[in-house]
Amino acid sequence: MRIIETHRAPNPRRVSIFLAEKGIEVRREERDLMSGELRRDEFSTMNPWQRVPVLVLDDGRTISESVAICRYFEELHPEPALFGKSPFGKAEVEMWNRRLEFGLFNAVASVFRHLHPKMASLEVPQVTAWGEANKDKVNYELQRLDRRLADHAFVAGDQYSIADITALVAVDFMKPARLGKPDGFAQVMRWYATVSARPSAAA
Amino acid sequence: MRIIETHRAPNPRRVSIFLAEKGIEVRREERDLMSGELRRDEFSTMNPWQRVPVLVLDDGRTISESVAICRYFEELHPEPALFGKSPFGKAEVEMWNRRLEFGLFNAVASVFRHLHPKMASLEVPQVTAWGEANKDKVNYELQRLDRRLADHAFVAGDQYSIADITALVAVDFMKPARLGKPDGFAQVMRWYATVSARPSAAA
Secondary structure (H helix, E strand, O other), X not given: OEEEEXXXXXXXXXXXXXXXXXXXXXXXXXOOHHHOHHHOHHHHHHOOOOOOOEEEOOOOOEEEOHHHHHHHHHHHOXXXXXXXXXXXXXXXXXXXXXXXXXXXXXXXXXXXXXHOHHHOOOOOOOOHHHHHXXXXXXXXXXXXXXXXXXXXXXXXXXXXXXXXXXXXXXHHHOXXXXXXXXXXXXXXXXXXXXXXXXXXXXX | OEEEEOOOOHHHHHHHHHHHHHXXXXXXXXXXXXXXXXXXXXXXXXXXXXXXXXXXXXXXXXXXXXXXXXXXHHXXXXXXXXXXXXXXXXXHHHHHHHHHHHHHHHHHHHHHHHHOHHHOOOOOOOOHHHHHXXXXXXXXXXXXXXXXXXXXXXXXXXXOOHHHHHHHHHHHHOOXXXXXXXXXXXXXXXXHHHHHOOHHHHO
């Protein structure tokens, strides 16, 4: 089993943190997403969406999409549960992970993709007005996250979950997106200090 | 238990089709998302993201996000499995559902939200260039779906799954987004005829 990734990119990092929390080690194979390698036939056959990470099983079958890869490992190694427990608990984690993903993560990624000069060859066309509009969305999503964290230790409740991983990676993605740190959001910063201090954050 | 929804909107429809496939009936409560109702405090308290559908349990707890609501019902009523079986099967369905959601569904929704005049008060700011850019993305995603369906009966493989629901709702959403029908994609049209003919499609 191996994971094809661009180690420093946000989506592969989500999988790395997830596996570190589970205590699972998987061999990595580095490809540079900025080099155009992912557009070559050899990679496109594995993932027509031309994105990393991709999990390759020993029998050659593949899984792409970070959250799908994480779910595969959750099924194989249920503890610690990072997708929640009980029907309601699982639905709650899914809800929060999606809110963070479609909200904060997507907004930060849109700022990066549409405003950063080095993305010009990957995001075609870059739409400056859309990148700018997403700066407001980042701020709005941080407000909502701050409100949530005012009375919960973690994003989905009392337990650390995949929703915290999505949120942590989104907040760290603010730096390359030239959005700084969410200093004005006290609850986010309190939570960020906690989740960043976990050994998994360095995975 | 009840579901608060705007019945004709795409995301509530995903839940309706899912429940119809499972043979589950849940009471509905209609709110018009176009009227600004979802921005009022009473609704925002339930879902700070101000979107439908929201599932309200009898004890008052709520779940929003269509896929999270569907997963809750999958946990309570595992058969027929619409999120896949076995660790690999579940990961595959998740992968395909996400590819369709972040790809086709999101592209069609972006065309609708950024180009349709009646969305001007809900999508602020509307970014015309972003709406236009998403027309190409719709086309690109349809190509990839067409290639996938050339050798699979359904989106995630041999079995109907939530990925088909996402794709079906995305294709039907092309009409209000003024994108017509994907006539040029023979495999998509063959699959579309099959999934549209299921009784659940009319739910």
